[in-house]
Amino acid sequence: GELATVATDIYSLGAMLYELLADKPPPPPSSATKCSPDDASRLMCSLERLPSQSVTDAKTKHELQGQLDRIVERAMEKEPSKRYPSVAGLASDIEQYLNGKAVSRTSGAQLGGARRTAKTRRRWYIAAPVVGIILLAAWLFLLRGKVASLKDYTMTHKTAPVAPAAIPNGSIRSIAVLPFEPLGKNVNGELLGLGMADAVIGRMSSLKQLLVVPTSAVLKYKGPSGDPLAAGRALHVDAILTGTVQQSGDRLRVTVQLVGSGSGRTLWSEKFDQTFTDIFGIQDSISDKVSRSLVRDLTEDQQKHLSKHYTNNTAAYDSYLMGLYFWNQRSKDSLEKAIEYFRQAVERDPSYALAYAMMADCYYLQLYYGFNSAPDRIRNAKAAAERALQLDDSVAEGHVATAMVQFYQNGDGAITELAHQGSMESLRRAVALNPNLAIAHQRYAWALCAFGHLDDGVPEMKLAQELDPLSPTNNTALGIILAFARQFREALEYCHKAAELDPNSGPIQENLAYAYTLNGMYQQAIERYQKELDLNPGNKAVVLASVATFLVAAGRSADAEGIMRELTDLSKAGKADPYDMRQGRSLRYDAAICCPRREGASVRMVR
The missing domain is CATH 3.40.50.10070 (TolB, N-terminal domain)
Known part of the structure; x- marks a missing residue:
């Protein structure tokens, strides 16, 4: 037999709980299917330890699936190191369930395995009465109506909330x-x-x-x-x-x-x-x-x-949430899906101002990223933004969308002084209405920088990153603005963080390459441009031009000449723009008044 340890105690308690829940003992280990490395066998071995698989009543099976199955399965893990590390841990999860809270998903191995000191061993004797009381309560209420009775008990015998x-x-x-x-x-x-x-x-x-x-x-x-x-x-x-x-x-x-x-x-x-x-x-x-x-x-x-x-229609709200999820991904396909979900939201609730505002921003982003340059993009964005503010002028997202439309009001991307004033007023209004709206601070920071107010733009972008520190967009944006402010080391830090958060974004890789360049790290810059090329083969000419530039800076002129010959062949085939070959990609906004640039380097104002 197995030497008595905390792990064996845990297994015994798990078996006891299994029997109380399923009205039958768990299958003995000897009858379990021999687990092979394939996924199907592992799944079958796991299912045999689940109490929900031993009951036939549909309602009881439904109640057992999920949290209770998870508790029993972990307590009866075949590998002792994967069981609960202590009886107190098992008791805690049972109590969490009784109180209507989610149980832990951390494995016993992550918490230190089943090996415990004598001090931990003594804790079992302290925790045992607690587990015994909980299991006894489970047994009494399961006899009176299975798990439903147990949950009713917890709803009427809850602990007092913290004031x-x-x-x-x-x-x-x-x-x-x-x-x-x-x-x-x-x-x-x-x-x-x-x-x-x-x-x-x-x-x-x-x-x-x-x-x-x-x-x-x-x-x-x-x-x-x-x-x-x-x-x-x-x-x-x-x-x-x-x-x-x-x-x-x-x-x-x-x-x-x-x-x-x-x-x-x-x-x-x-x-x-x-x-x-x-x-x-x-x-x-x-x-x-x-x-x-x-x-x-x-x-x-x-x-x-x-x-x-913003809406009292639950179906409209569900559509809005799906739209928000896809809007946040910023890819071509996801923006199309986001527009469709926001359209469903306003169809279900025509007064849903926030959904109109987010739809407007999707149209703008399609144009900004070059996913769809059709003339109707800016018209659709303008119509949706105007509708949002007609319905509710206090929706901050509506003012952000309006600002972006104002930047493009000429239809050719040119920014007039009138457009600049209008967009800045809209962005300031958005920030005042919702000081916690990260996208408002981010867009405001870009606008400030584009028109020469770099000293004001940096703290705005820092606030956007502080509000959403795990956003790849906000981190790479802060990195580029810090580069504009000649804070090159910090710029590299945030561009690198953005690339860690989203390693499959071409624009983010491009910005990291730019940050490496500003810090004189040419080989690292070349590697990032090559990764961008892997992610975005259609951008080959511009990326190769940038790589050639930095090969020269790194003293590798022979390698650079080979790339330039390849670029010449692409140009003759009509696959490379000679202007791009000389200059690299230009900024979306004419930010030369505030942006220090290295010859041949290009950046992306990711939004």
């Missing part, structure tokens, strides 16, 4: 709201969880006393829960708001928790249980309670914004 008054005034200056984790098997659960977070972010974004990171910054945390404290550190915020959301029939159960990023201490928590049709009411309640716990003496306008609904 908002416990948070010192002004101690939290920045917050990230992560997508709520869906519980159960609702096919729209992930979208529902993202929608809850986006709604809270939108309502709190007008609070000037609090930095609220935008939805685009937390999209990467959509899906299975990870480590919220790690997210807080990555986003550089003081606090993280996490939550779970579960739809059961016509009921919607939401649990939220505000946690200090540094201490990991729960600062505030609350549970909500209302009808699904009142989802916007739940969002109002969460936004109001969190805001009042963090900011004292809210103004009348701020109180109004906390309860503002």
Whole structure:
């Protein structure tokens, strides 16, 4: 037999929980299918340890799938090192489930395996009564109606929430709201969880006393829960708001928790249980309670914004969220999808001003990136932006879209003084309406730089990056503006970070090459230009011209001459523009008045 260890204790408790949930003991290890390296065999071995696979009742099977299966599976892992590292860890996950919260997904191996000191061994005897009580409660309630009774118990016997008054005034200056984790098997659960977070972010974004990171910054945390404290550190915020959301029939159960990023201490928590049709009411309640716990003496306008609904149509809101997701990707295909989803949103709710504003920005981005240069792009962008502001002049995104249209009002990309004044006014209005809108600060920074106000543009771009620190766009944009300001080392730092966040973006690789050049690192610049060429073969002539320039600077004239001969052949075949061969790609805006450039170098103003 196996020597008694914490790992074997964990396995025994997992088997006990399996039997309580499934009304039958788990299959003995000897009957398990021998696991081969292929995915199918591993899946079969895993399924045999799941209690949901041992029941026939559809309702019970549905309830067991997910969290409870996950707890049992981890406790009964074949490899001891992959089980819970302690009984306390198992108890914690069971308690998390009973309280309607997501359980941990961290493997035992990640937490240090099953090898424990005598001190840890003694903790089992301390934690055993806790686990025993929890398992006994599970057994009693499962006998009375399986898992549903257990969940009803937790809804009526919940612990008291942490009072908002416990948070010192002004101690939290920045917050990230992560997508709520869906519980159960609702096919729209992930979208529902993202929608809850986006709604809270939108309502709190007008609070000037609090930095609220935008939805685009937390999209990467959509899906299975990870480590919220790690997210807080990555986003550089003081606090993280996490939550779970579960739809059961016509009921919607939401649990939220505000946690200090540094201490990991729960600062505030609350549970909500209302009808699904009142989802916007739940969002109002969460936004109001969190805001009042963090900011004292809210103004009348701020109180109004906390309860503002851009739409009351849940289907329109779902379409908007899908559009937002694709808008954030910035590729040709994703922008087309975003436009379609925003169009669906306004068809379902013709008064949805925010969806019109985002649709306008998609049309502008198609034109800006050269994905679609048809004349109707700017006309469509203008019409959508105007409609957004007609419906609601307080939508900051509508003023951002209007500013971009004003830059292109001549239809040829030329920027007149009138367009400059109008666009700057629109961008200032957007920043005033929503001081936490990262895209407004980013576009404002580009505009300031383009017209010679570099000293004002740098802090604006830094604020955009601070609001969305994990955005490749904001990091590469800050890097380029710092390069314009001749802060070359810092420019390289942010361009490098952007390339780490999005290694498959040609423009971002191009900007990193430019930053390497400014720091005299020509070989690294050449390597990045070659990577851009791999990502964007259609840009071959310009990339080769840049590479040739830096080969000369690196003292490799012979290699440069070989590339120039290749460029000459491309030019004769009509595949290279002689002007591009001499100059490289020019900036979208005529920013020569504020931008230091090396001969042959080109940059991308990524938006």
